[in-house]
Amino acid sequence: MTSKMLYSVEDVATIVGCSKSHAYKIIEKLNNELVTDNYLIVRGKISKDYFCKRFNLAA
Numbered sequence: 227m228t229s230k231m232l233y234s235v236e237d238v239a240t241i242v243g244c245s246k247s248h249a250y251k252i253i254e255k256l257n258n259e260l261v262t263d264n265y266l267i268v269r270g271k272i273s274k275d276y277f278c279k280r281f282n283l284a285a
Contacts, residue, residue, distance in 0.1 A: 232271040242281070256280060 230237070239249035256276060257267040267273075278284065 230274055232268060233274050233277055234271055238272065238277070241277075241283075 233241070233253075235246050235249045235253060238244075238252055239246050242249065242252065244252075250270070253270065253272045256272050257269070259280075260267050260273070260276060
């Protein structure tokens with residue numbers, strides 16, 4: 227499997243152009259949205275598809 231399914235904090239910080247601490251806050255917020263919708267999450271990582279959808283990026 228060569229393509230990532232989850233983005234790490236480093237990936238989010240690079241894509242958004244922010245610090246790692248802010249990237250953690252973004253991931254936490256997006257993961258909380260997913261938990262509210264009864265999805266399983268991995269702490270400290272975010273689904274690539276969901277991240278791209280919320281930030282209006284091409285996956």
